[in-house]
Amino acid sequence: MGVAQRRAREKDELRRKILGAAAELFLEEGYQNVSMRKIAERIEYAPSTIYLHFQDKVQLVGYLCTETFAELDRRLEDIMELGLSPLETLRKSLRAYIDFGREYPSHYIFVFCTPESLFKNIEKESCQAVYGCGMSSFERLKAGLAECMHAGVIREADLELTAQSTWLMIHGITAGLVTCTSFPFVDKELLIEHSLDRIVGSLQ
Amino acid sequence: MGVAQRRAREKDELRRKILGAAAELFLEEGYQNVSMRKIAERIEYAPSTIYLHFQDKVQLVGYLCTETFAELDRRLEDIMELGLSPLETLRKSLRAYIDFGREYPSHYIFVFCTPESLFKNIEKESCQAVYGCGMSSFERLKAGLAECMHAGVIREADLELTAQSTWLMIHGITAGLVTCTSFPFVDKELLIEHSLDRIVGSLQ
Amino acid sequence: MGVAQRRAREKDELRRKILGAAAELFLEEGYQNVSMRKIAERIEYAPSTIYLHFQDKVQLVGYLCTETFAELDRRLEDIMELGLSPLETLRKSLRAYIDFGREYPSHYIFVFCTPESLFKNIEKESCQAVYGCGMSSFERLKAGLAECMHAGVIREADLELTAQSTWLMIHGITAGLVTCTSFPFVDKELLIEHSLDRIVGSLQ
Amino acid sequence: MGVAQRRAREKDELRRKILGAAAELFLEEGYQNVSMRKIAERIEYAPSTIYLHFQDKVQLVGYLCTETFAELDRRLEDIMELGLSPLETLRKSLRAYIDFGREYPSHYIFVFCTPESLFKNIEKESCQAVYGCGMSSFERLKAGLAECMHAGVIREADLELTAQSTWLMIHGITAGLVTCTSFPFVDKELLIEHSLDRIVGSLQ
DNA sequence: TATGAATGAGTCTTCATTCAT
DNA sequence: CATGAATGAAGACTCATTCAT
Numbered sequence: 001m002g003v004a005q006r007r008a009r010e011k012d013e014l015r016r017k018i019l020g021a022a023a024e025l026f027l028e029e030g031y032q033n034v035s036m037r038k039i040a041e042r043i044e045y046a047p048s049t050i051y052l053h054f055q056d057k058v059q060l061v062g063y064l065c066t067e068t069f070a071e072l073d074r075r076l077e078d079i080m081e082l083g084l085s086p087l088e089t090l091r092k093s094l095r096a097y098i099d100f101g102r103e104y105p106s107h108y109i110f111v112f113c114t115p116e117s118l119f120k121n122i123e124k125e126s127c128q129a130v131y132g133c134g135m136s137s138f139e140r141l142k143a144g145l146a147e148c149m150h151a152g153v154i155r156e157a158d159l160e161l162t163a164q165s166t167w168l169m170i171h172g173i174t175a176g177l178v179t180c181t182s183f184p185f186v187d188k189e190l191l192i193e194h195s196l197d198r199i200v201g202s203l204q
Numbered sequence: 205m206g207v208a209q210r211r212a213r214e215k216d217e218l219r220r221k222i223l224g225a226a227a228e229l230f231l232e233e234g235y236q237n238v239s240m241r242k243i244a245e246r247i248e249y250a251p252s253t254i255y256l257h258f259q260d261k262v263q264l265v266g267y268l269c270t271e272t273f274a275e276l277d278r279r280l281e282d283i284m285e286l287g288l289s290p291l292e293t294l295r296k297s298l299r300a301y302i303d304f305g306r307e308y309p310s311h312y313i314f315v316f317c318t319p320e321s322l323f324k325n326i327e328k329e330s331c332q333a334v335y336g337c338g339m340s341s342f343e344r345l346k347a348g349l350a351e352c353m354h355a356g357v358i359r360e361a362d363l364e365l366t367a368q369s370t371w372l373m374i375h376g377i378t379a380g381l382v383t384c385t386s387f388p389f390v391d392k393e394l395l396i397e398h399s400l401d402r403i404v405g406s407l408q
Numbered sequence: 409m410g411v412a413q414r415r416a417r418e419k420d421e422l423r424r425k426i427l428g429a430a431a432e433l434f435l436e437e438g439y440q441n442v443s444m445r446k447i448a449e450r451i452e453y454a455p456s457t458i459y460l461h462f463q464d465k466v467q468l469v470g471y472l473c474t475e476t477f478a479e480l481d482r483r484l485e486d487i488m489e490l491g492l493s494p495l496e497t498l499r500k501s502l503r504a505y506i507d508f509g510r511e512y513p514s515h516y517i518f519v520f521c522t523p524e525s526l527f528k529n530i531e532k533e534s535c536q537a538v539y540g541c542g543m544s545s546f547e548r549l550k551a552g553l554a555e556c557m558h559a560g561v562i563r564e565a566d567l568e569l570t571a572q573s574t575w576l577m578i579h580g581i582t583a584g585l586v587t588c589t590s591f592p593f594v595d596k597e598l599l600i601e602h603s604l605d606r607i608v609g610s611l612q
Numbered sequence: 613m614g615v616a617q618r619r620a621r622e623k624d625e626l627r628r629k630i631l632g633a634a635a636e637l638f639l640e641e642g643y644q645n646v647s648m649r650k651i652a653e654r655i656e657y658a659p660s661t662i663y664l665h666f667q668d669k670v671q672l673v674g675y676l677c678t679e680t681f682a683e684l685d686r687r688l689e690d691i692m693e694l695g696l697s698p699l700e701t702l703r704k705s706l707r708a709y710i711d712f713g714r715e716y717p718s719h720y721i722f723v724f725c726t727p728e729s730l731f732k733n734i735e736k737e738s739c740q741a742v743y744g745c746g747m748s749s750f751e752r753l754k755a756g757l758a759e760c761m762h763a764g765v766i767r768e769a770d771l772e773l774t775a776q777s778t779w780l781m782i783h784g785i786t787a788g789l790v791t792c793t794s795f796p797f798v799d800k801e802l803l804i805e806h807s808l809d810r811i812v813g814s815l816q
Numbered sequence: 817t818a819t820g821a822a823t824g825a826g827t828c829t830t831c832a833t834t835c836a837t
Numbered sequence: 838c839a840t841g842a843a844t845g846a847a848g849a850c851t852c853a854t855t856c857a858t
Contacts (some may be wrong), residue, residue, distance in 0.1 A: 003858075007820075008259040014821090030319050032236055036849060046823045050853080057849070105319070113383050115316040161390050179319050186365050195369040197404015198406035215838085240832060250840045261832070299832080419817085440644055444853060454819045456855080465853070523642050523717070523791050558793040569798050573807040580784015587725050594773050603777040606814035615837075619841075626842090648828065658844045660830080669828070 015053045017043050026106035064107040072100045076140045086147045094170050101174035147182040154203040169199050219257045223248050230310040235372045268282050273337040276304045280344045290351045298374050307377035357408040423461045425451050434466050434514040476515045477541040480508045480545045491588050493555045509582035562611040629655050629663045638718035680719040681745040682713045688752045698760045706782050713786035766815040780812050
């Protein structure tokens with residue numbers, strides 16, 4: 001049993017190594033410039049070895065995103081469990097979203113800023129993984145807004161509309177900061193807080 | 205001299221033809237799926253001919269974006285010349301920005317949603333063209349905000365901060381609508397107007 | 409000892425399972441589209457396990473053909489034991505040969521229509537198995553012809569020459585029907601019988 | 613003009629060189645083992661250069677066969693123009709067919725002995741070229757038989773049936789001699805002539 | 817005995833780019 | 838000015854096979 005366990009652990013380790021290398025390359029080179037070959041080179045394995053762990057490139061990237069966004073979900077969950085007021089929870093969640101995007105810029109860009117035309121010849125199923133994995137955090141955002149409306153701390157309005165509008169705005173902040181790296185932004189901390197003030201304020 | 209003139213004119217014509225074909229392909233297929241070969245095919249010239257007019261692919265696309273964003277500038281200018289109130293002008297400008305992005309999704313994505321790491325091995329000059337071309341519209345936005353502050357129709361605040369924050373938000377709307385094509389957005393017209401209400405409202 | 413026997417039996421069972429799966433795939437997909445992996449998948453064993461039972465792919469296929477052609481031998485034997493007249497026996501044998509080829513097209517093609525150059529880098533032994541396995545049926549054909557000559561029901565002639573010539577003709581019918589699947593053949597039953605009439609007729 | 617002519621000639625020369633190398637490899641290694649890379653290596657060009665002359669592998673092979681079978685057609689035509697008797701013409705044609713197959717074994721094997729399953733994932737169109745190119749010689753054979761029937765030198769019978777049956781037989785001779793290179797054939801000249809005697813005889 | 821992990825050589829193909837003409 | 842020819846590097850992926858366990 002010990003053997004089987006070790007094997008499983010080793011297998012998982014390599015899997016994580018692959019995902020790690022992929023994430024790094026992603027960050028450094030962007031999705032387009034990440035190839036199975038380069039991933040393999042970085043971990044010093046043969047390209048074909050990757051195929052023992054992932055069906056194809058898109059699946060690999062899909063897992064990468066899924067796993068990374070699970071982290072965002074976890075963070076949002078943690079915030080909800082802090083027992084803060086609905087409004088504080090919302091504000092903290094929005095901030096967590098932005099922070100997350102800045103910490104995992106490549107993942108964020110890949111999932112939310114990659115035009116779908118890029119996946120022209122790729123199976124729908126595989127793409128679902130990539131596009132789907134942002135949905136659960138959106139749902140969380142919506143839930144947070146619902147609670148605020150319920151508590152009467154923000155204006156009553158169409159929930160879906162409000163949620164989408166709010167998401168678009170924090171997406172703008174996240175994406176903008178993350179992709180436009182040579183834009184001469186003012187102090188980013190200030191910029192984020194100022195923007196959140198406006199966004200949250202405009203809900204009230 | 206007549207000869208020289210004609211030559212210059214012809215040269216310029218071909219240049220425009222190339223840019224035109226590139227723009228079409230760009231729109232239809234997105235940056236990644238545009239190749240020099242396809243551009244050449246479309247205008248029925250040899251691929252190598254393109255290199256007589258443009259240094260490389262990125263430069264070509266850079267020019268493309270520059271020219272396209274000039275169109276945005278023109279639109280913003282037109283709005284300013286309408287003689288509307290500062291606030292109306294601002295609102296119309298923001299709206300024009302979003303509309304422009306939706307009309308030229310590939311250009312918008314290329315200029316604002318492409319992580320710069322993608323251009324690792326590419327001459328700075330070429331990249332400058334790409335990244336610079338959004339700046340003038342940002343300046344216009346800033347000017348519009350300044351006028352509103354001046355006129356006292358929006359709250360007095362740090363101009364640069366306000367402008368960047370505002371840009372990030374409308375960028376979010378534009379980018380979100382344009383890249384997340386499979387997201388189940390509510391009625392987009394409504395979504396945009398609602399969001400603009402919030403953004404402009406949060407300035408007051 | 410009981411243990412050793414059981415082991416041997418189990419080993420043989422797996423061997424047959426492998427050959428069975430290979431035969432199925434062979435039939436469904438043809439030699440080129442059969443891979444060790446696919447065989448392994450079908451029997452739910454690891455690819456490497458196959459190598460415990462067969463040296464390599466060609467050897468495996470060699471055995472496969474050997475076993476399948478043994479079936480042809482059996483059928484020819486059965487016919488001989490029917491106690492028919494020499495000529496009837498011959499005719500029935502030729503027909504059985506063609507039918508066999510049509511039932512096992514992949515095997516037939518592999519053994520008789522694969523140029524030997526394909527096995528350039530493969531051990532002679534393995535190839536022998538493949539090429540040898542058609543010989544015994546040829547010998548049976550020759551015997552049948554000999555008997556007919558002996559009985560005076562066909563023209564006396566060089567036996568080897570006659571046999572080879574006859575084999576080439578029925579080989580043409582078999583191979584043609586089996587490989588040229590998109591050729592617009594007339595009714596195949598008719599075509600076969602008409603051809604056999606001519607072949608047998610030309611012996612008399 | 614001289615320049616353009618020379619260019620065209622050179623282009624054609626390379627094209628022929630590619631086809632030549634492909635044919636050689638074909639012969640030596642069989643269709644399966646011929647790759648674009650190997651062809652390129654043999655002519656000492658980059659693999660991508662081949663794609664300037666042929667769309668893809670199947671097209672290349674298609675041309676190879678088409679061109680080769682054009683040669684067979686030419687030979688059959690030449691025979692028809694000799695002004696021989698219908699029967700002599702037929703006999704000579706059958707013989708020419710067999711000789712042709714023996715001279716271009718790889719081409720013959722490829723066109724007539726390659727199971728279509730090999731082209732599983734390949735466009736129908738491309739395959740047509742490969743499979744179609746034997747048809748015109750079959751038509752010639754049919755015409756020859758028709759003339760013989762007309763002249764009353766062979767038995768009147770269903771033309772299509774007779775033609776297909778006859779083709780299958782000479783196909784058997786050709787394919788057998790060409791693929792079964794290690795079979796201990798008797799003197800091939802004798803074998804061919806003997807078989808032709810039988811085939812033609814069985815028409816009368 | 818059986819296997820899981822790993823590989824290296826190979827598959828076809830596309831692309832941006834260069835250069836002699 | 839324009840091009841046709843050519844290329845080298847890279848793309849994703851498959852396969853038969855080996856070997857330590």
